[in-house]
Amino acid sequence: MNIDIVQHSPALILAVPLLFAFLTPIVARISEKGRDAIFFLGLFIMAFFVSVMAYEVYTVGGWSYVFGGGTVTPNGTGSSFFRILFVADGISAMASITLTISAIGAAIYSYKFMEHDTGLNKFNTLFLLMIAGVNGMVLTGDLFNLFVWFEVASVSSAALIAFKNYEGEAVEAALKYMILSVVAGLFFLLSIGFLYGQYGVLNFQLLAENITGTNLDKIALTILVVVLALKAGAVPLHFIIPDAYSMAPGSVTAVLVVASQAGLWVLFRVVFTLYGLAVNTFTLGWIVIVLGILSMFIGVTMALVQKTVKRLMAYHAISQTGYMLLGVGVGLAVLGQPEMDIYGRLAMEGGIFHIINHAMYKGLLFMTAGVIIYETGKRKLDELGGLGHSMKWTMVFFMIGALAIAGIPPFNGFASKLMIYKSVYSFNPLLSIIAMVVSILTLASFVKVFHSIFMGPKDESVSKTTEAPKPMLLGMAILAGVVILFSLFPGLVVSTIVEPAVEALGVIV
Amino acid sequence: MNWEAILMTIPYMTVVILFMIGLFTVLFKKNLIKIIMGIAIMQNAANLFLVSLAYRRGEYAPIFTSAESTEMVMPTAHALTLTSIVIGLATTALLLSFVIMIKKHYGSINTDDVRRCKE
Amino acid sequence: MNWKMSRIVRTVTNFLIVPIIVYGIYLVLHGHLTPGGGFQGGAVIASSTALLIIAYGTLGEHEKDLSSVEALGLTLFILIALLGIGTTMFYNFLAGAGGVFGGTIPEGINPGYINTGGTVPLMNIFVGLEVTAALSLIIWMMSKETFVINSEKKEVKD
Numbered sequence: 001m002n003i004d005i006v007q008h009s010p011a012l013i014l015a016v017p018l019l020f021a022f023l024t025p026i027v028a029r030i031s032e033k034g035r036d037a038i039f040f041l042g043l044f045i046m047a048f049f050v051s052v053m054a055y056e057v058y059t060v061g062g063w064s065y066v067f068g069g070g071t072v073t074p075n076g077t078g079s080s081f082f083r084i085l086f087v088a089d090g091i092s093a094m095a096s097i098t099l100t101i102s103a104i105g106a107a108i109y110s111y112k113f114m115e116h117d118t119g120l121n122k123f124n125t126l127f128l129l130m131i132a133g134v135n136g137m138v139l140t141g142d143l144f145n146l147f148v149w150f151e152v153a154s155v156s157s158a159a160l161i162a163f164k165n166y167e168g169e170a171v172e173a174a175l176k177y178m179i180l181s182v183v184a185g186l187f188f189l190l191s192i193g194f195l196y197g198q199y200g201v202l203n204f205q206l207l208a209e210n211i212t213g214t215n216l217d218k219i220a221l222t223i224l225v226v227v228l229a230l231k232a233g234a235v236p237l238h239f240i241i242p243d244a245y246s247m248a249p250g251s252v253t254a255v256l257v258v259a260s261q262a263g264l265w266v267l268f269r270v271v272f273t274l275y276g277l278a279v280n281t282f283t284l285g286w287i288v289i290v291l292g293i294l295s296m297f298i299g300v301t302m303a304l305v306q307k308t309v310k311r312l313m314a315y316h317a318i319s320q321t322g323y324m325l326l327g328v329g330v331g332l333a334v335l336g337q338p339e340m341d342i343y344g345r346l347a348m349e350g351g352i353f354h355i356i357n358h359a360m361y362k363g364l365l366f367m368t369a370g371v372i373i374y375e376t377g378k379r380k381l382d383e384l385g386g387l388g389h390s391m392k393w394t395m396v397f398f399m400i401g402a403l404a405i406a407g408i409p410p411f412n413g414f415a416s417k418l419m420i421y422k423s424v425y426s427f428n429p430l431l432s433i434i435a436m437v438v439s440i441l442t443l444a445s446f447v448k449v450f451h452s453i454f455m456g457p458k459d460e461s462v463s464k465t466t467e468a469p470k471p472m473l474l475g476m477a478i479l480a481g482v483v484i485l486f487s488l489f490p491g492l493v494v495s496t497i498v499e500p501a502v503e504a505l506g507v508i509v
Numbered sequence: 510m511n512w513e514a515i516l517m518t519i520p521y522m523t524v525v526i527l528f529m530i531g532l533f534t535v536l537f538k539k540n541l542i543k544i545i546m547g548i549a550i551m552q553n554a555a556n557l558f559l560v561s562l563a564y565r566r567g568e569y570a571p572i573f574t575s576a577e578s579t580e581m582v583m584p585t586a587h588a589l590t591l592t593s594i595v596i597g598l599a600t601t602a603l604l605l606s607f608v609i610m611i612k613k614h615y616g617s618i619n620t621d622d623v624r625r626c627k628e
Numbered sequence: 629m630n631w632k633m634s635r636i637v638r639t640v641t642n643f644l645i646v647p648i649i650v651y652g653i654y655l656v657l658h659g660h661l662t663p664g665g666g667f668q669g670g671a672v673i674a675s676s677t678a679l680l681i682i683a684y685g686t687l688g689e690h691e692k693d694l695s696s697v698e699a700l701g702l703t704l705f706i707l708i709a710l711l712g713i714g715t716t717m718f719y720n721f722l723a724g725a726g727g728v729f730g731g732t733i734p735e736g737i738n739p740g741y742i743n744t745g746g747t748v749p750l751m752n753i754f755v756g757l758e759v760t761a762a763l764s765l766i767i768w769m770m771s772k773e774t775f776v777i778n779s780e781k782k783e784v785k786d
Contacts, residue, residue, distance in 0.1 A: 011717040019706045025699040029692065068718040082585065144589055151596045155603060162607065168614030169626050175541075175607045182548055182600050183535060189555045189593060190528075196586070197562045243626050574661045574740035595667055602766050609773050 009053040010065045010086040010139055013096065014132060016046045021128035028121045036111065039124045043100075043107055046131075050100045054093040058500060062089030064141055064205075085203070087141035090500030094352070095138035095265050097497070098359045101482055102258045103131050109367055109475030110251035113374060123163060130156040130255065137262045143195065143202040146266065147188055150231070153259055154181035161248045161256075173243035180240050184227045191223040204274055213278045221279065224270050225287075231263030234325060235294040238318050245314035250370020251475070253310070254363035257317060261355055264321070268328055268352075272505040277336050285333025292325030293431065296438045303445050308379050309369045312449065313362070316405065319438060320358045326435065327351020327420045330427050343423040345502065350419030353498045357412045357486060361404040364479040368398045371468045371476075372453065381449065386458035390465050395454045397476045402450060404483055406443035412483060415490035520561035527554035541608050541618040545601065552597040559590045631685030631775055641683040648676040656756040657749065661740030666752040670759025677764035685775075687768050694761045694768075701758030708747055708754070722746035 005012075020042030028035040065086045086092075107127070114123060133153030140146050158181065162174035196202055198217070199210050211217060226237070233241040241260070245253050271284065299319025306312040331348035371394050378384060388395045404411040417439065425432040467473075486493050527550055534547030563586035569577055571584040608618060615623050632638070656669030681687060712719030722730050723746030731743040742749075 008713055008717070011713075015706060015710055015717065019703065019710075022699050022702040022706065025695050026703065029696060065716065067716060068712075068720065144592075148592060148596070151600070155599060159603065162610075165610055168611070171607055171610045171614065172623055172626055175604070175611065175623075178600070178604055178607065179535075179544065179548070182604070183551070185596075186548075186551050186555050190558065192589075193555070193558045193562055196559075196589075247626070572662065573737060576737045579736060591667070605770070606766075609770065613773075 005049075006052055006056050007063070007065070009049045009056070010088045010092070011067070013046060013049045013053065014086075014136055014139065016042055016049065017128040017132040017135070021125045021132065024124050024128075025121050035121065035124060039128070040107065042128060043104055043131075047100045047104060050093075050096045053088055054097055057088055057090060057093045058496060062087065062504065064088070082201075084145050085141045086139045087204070088139070090502070090504035091265055091269065092139045094356065094497050094501045095262065096135060098261070098356050099131065099134055099138075099255075099258050101478070102255055102359055102363050103127075105363065105367070105475045105478040106251035106254045107475075108478070109254075109370070109472050110249070112469045112471040113249065113251055113370060117164070123160075126156045126160050126163075127252075127255075130160060130259065134255075134259045134262045138265050141204050143192055143204065143207070147185065147192060150188065151181075151185055153262070154178070154185070154231075157244075157256060157259055160252045161244050163249055163252070164247075170247040173247040177240045177244045180230065184230050187223050188227045191220040191227075194220040204269070208274050208276060211275065211278050217275075218279065221270075221275060221284075225267065228263045228267040228270065229291060231260060232267065233260050233263075233295075233318050233321055234291045235298045235318065235322075238295070238299075241318055242311050242314040245317065245366070246308060246310035250367055250373065253366040253370070254479075257362050257366070258359050260317075260321075261359060264324060264355065268505060271332060272335075281335045282333050285329050285331075285335070288325055288329030288332055289431065292322040292327075292329055293434060294322070295319060295325065296322030296435065300438050300441045300445065304441065307381050309372065309381060309384075309449065309453070310366070310379070312381075312445070313365055313369060316442060316445070317358075317362055319442065320354070320362070320405065322438075323417065323420060323435065324351045324354050324358070326424060326431065327354065330424050330431075334427070343426040346419055347423035347427070348502050348505075349494060349498050350416050350423060352501050353419065353490075353494055354413075354416040356497070357404070357416050357483075360479055360483050360486070361401045361411075361413065364397060364476060364483065365401040365405070367472070367476045367479070368394050368401065371472055374472075375465045375468065381452050384453050386454070386456050387465060388454035389458060391454075391467055393473055394468055394476075397480050398450065398454070400480050400483060402446040404487070406446055407439045408443070410487055412486040412490060415487070415494075520557065520564075524554050524558045524561070527551075527557070539620050541611070541620065541623075544620075545604050545608065548604070549597070549601060552593070552601075556590045556593055556597075559586050559593065562586050633683050633685070638683050641679055644679065645676050648679070649673055652676070652756075652760075656752055658740065658742065659752040660745040660748045661742065666755025667759050669752075670756040671763060673756070673760045674763035674767065677760075678767050681768060681771050691765070691768065694765050698758050698761035698765065701754045701756075701761065705751055705754040705758070708750055712747070720746040720748070722750075 020038055023038060024035055027038050065088065067084045067086070110123075110127075114120060117123070130153060133149050133156060136149030137146060137153060140149060155178075158174045158178040161177060162171045164170050192202065194216050195207065198214070199207060201207055201210070230237040230240075245256060248256060271288075275284075296319050299315050299317075299322060303312050303315035303319065306315060327347045328351040331344045331351070334344040371391070372384065372387065373379060375391070376384065376387075400411075404413040407413045407417040417435070421432050421435060424435065531547045531549075531551035531554060534550065535544050538544060538547065563582050563584075565582050568580045568582045571581040571587070611623060612618055615625075617623075652669045652673035654669075655664040655672060656666060659665030659669070677687075709718045712721045714721070722728065723744075724730060724732055725746075729743060729745050729747075729749050731741060733741070733744045
């Protein structure tokens with residue numbers, strides 16, 4: 001039987017985590033070690049298929065995959081008119097690579113982090129389900145299939161946030177996250193109804209060819225932008241992010257960051273590919289820019305006054321999301337005009353490069369916060385102190401993450417922020433100056449955190465801590481290694497991974 | 510008055526009224542069980558919207574077993590509605606489990622008391 | 629605490645379970661001909677488990693079995709989908725090929741023939757297994773909490 005692995009890789013990327021997620025309870029009845037072995041086996045097989053798909057996309061080009069059809073036909077022909085299809089192009093490849101690296105680091109970390117908890121069958125199943133949901137959100141080419149994977153990702157994320165349910169606060173945070181995600185999903189369903197009633201198809205490509213700018217389309221666009229901004233955590237819809245990120249277990253937060261960014265990927269696909277030049281992109285671009293500026297500023301100023309480690313880092317995640325929205329918003333505002341070739345493309349590349357950088361260093365920072373909570377059992381900044389004497393490797397990883405997020409050369413945060421500063425300055429100088437001020441405030445905030453946790457004399461209550469166990473250090477080292485790799489070769493990364501993603505957001509007039 | 514046109518829009522007006530009732534309940538009520546009931550009403554409104562989009566005048570339900578004639582509507586919207594009903598079941602079950610655990614830890618299900626996450 | 633109901637209720641339950649399960653299996657098997665299918669039939673069979681929990685007050689030692697049945701149903705569903713990977717995933721490789729569920733479908737209006745449909749009735753059966761087990765587990769977990777809260781209330785009152 002001759003199976004072309006490369007052609008079938010989008011379906012296999014999705015099928016493997018689902019299959020191993022449902023095999024876990026059956027294997028766990030037989031042996032406990034087998035359950036952990038199956039967990040890692042599933043993740044490594046998925047990583048293999050992701051690399052196969054990425055290699056094919058970067059050397060040959062993108063393709064689309066129809067489920068249940070007779071042959072793998074091109075999009076818009078044959079039976080792909082009414083079947084579900086997956087699209088493999090630059091955006092899917094880049095998002096899947098980000099998710100895979102983050103998930104493998106978090107899985108190795110959680111092998112030791114969760115060992116004191118019961119109910120680990122359900123943790124493995126939910127983790128693999130969340131990965132399958134986020135992968136489905138970025139791989140799909142059909143609007144209703146997007147809704148299905150959106151709900152799968154939000155249900156499994158909420159269940160994972162509430163995992164440590166012997167404290168009451170985790171359940172409260174998960175309840176708030178769940179209620180807002182479900183209401184957002186219902187609004188999403190309304191906008192799908194508007195688009196289906198007018199055009200009769202729900203395929204991204206076919207809808208993009210048929211869409212005109214009627215009033216009902218603009219209402220559907222507004223609902224879609226608001227729902228996806230809520231998933232990504234942009235101000236003024238950011239209220240679920242601080243509670244959820246601070247109450248989840250350490251490894252889960254690292255993957256939750258990537259799950260929130262999936263909302264950003266889908267937002268870019270909807271705004272560029274689905275609507276394109278059918279609406280007034282100058283106004284739409286300015287709306288995205290305003291969302292970005294608000295997120296940057298409010299995120300960093302709220303972060304300066306927090307007293308708990310993980311809540312502070314969650315507000316910084318909101319502020320960094322603002323950078324991504326700013327870069328891509330500038331690209332959207334000049335779409336179709338000659339300035340696009342001058343600085344619009346550079347702004348979009350900066351914004352999209354910032355997405356993968358942010359996932360790497362933010363995951364690293366959340367994992368170090370998890371180590372501190374695991375070893376000392378305390379969350380507040382004024383009860384910690386002087387941990388640098390005993391936790392040397394953790395301090396090194398924290399320093400790498402903090403320098404990268406503040407945008408200090410030569411780390412990868414500096415590379416993407418430089419691209420954003422240069423291109424946004426040509427568009428409007430005031431925006432670029434606000435971005436630089438926010439970067440300085442980020443550095444100030446992290447200097448305060450570093451000093452109060454790691455420096456100074458040892459606090460009485462935390463004097464008996466030791467270094468973190470080896471699996472947790474290995475998980476953090478994987479993400480730190482990727483951060484350093486991106487810092488050494490930023491030009492190579494941009495030309496290989498980021499430019500195909502920007503090309504894939506092609507405009508259909 | 511064009512009675513036929515008004516009759517055709519009655520399902521859509523019902524959708525809007527139900528959705529607004531559900532949204533009002535989620536926004537302004539303080540009991541967690543009432544909020545979850547409001548979410549369930551909104552889910553029903555969205556499903557009704559999807560089914561009523563598929564109607565064409567004078568055509569029958571798309572079932573071939575002992576049907577009346579072969580003029581049938583396209584069943585795409587019905588498939589979307591079935592999926593949405595199943596998703597609604599899963600989210601309602603998860604929300605109700607969360608409410609049970611909150612009752613155990615906090616002792617009350619009033620949203621004014623469930624507020625420990627700020628520190 | 630013992631939450632059993634009286635002997636009459638338990639005996640009638642023993643008789644009522646059979647028609648409910650038969651009706652549920654009918655809905656699951658005829659999913660490709662009449663309205664129904666995996667989810668709807670599974671929900672009907674799960675209501676019989678709810679009846680058992682109310683009448684007997686406990687589910688016995690069967691909680692782990694339900695969890696395994698649920699996982700088994702979903703694993704088989706994905707394996708059947710992956711078996712068609714010669715063409716694409718979820719390809720209906722049993723339709724019109726003779727053998728299990730592989731009859732030919734006559735054109736137009738017909739009284740339904742159950743031996744058609746290919747992989748669709750098989751997937752209906754597996755989804756029905758999974759939905760039954762999952763909904764029964766949800767009802768059992770919520771009832772356990774309610775029984776605990778109610779026994780604490782009864783002890784306080786006495």
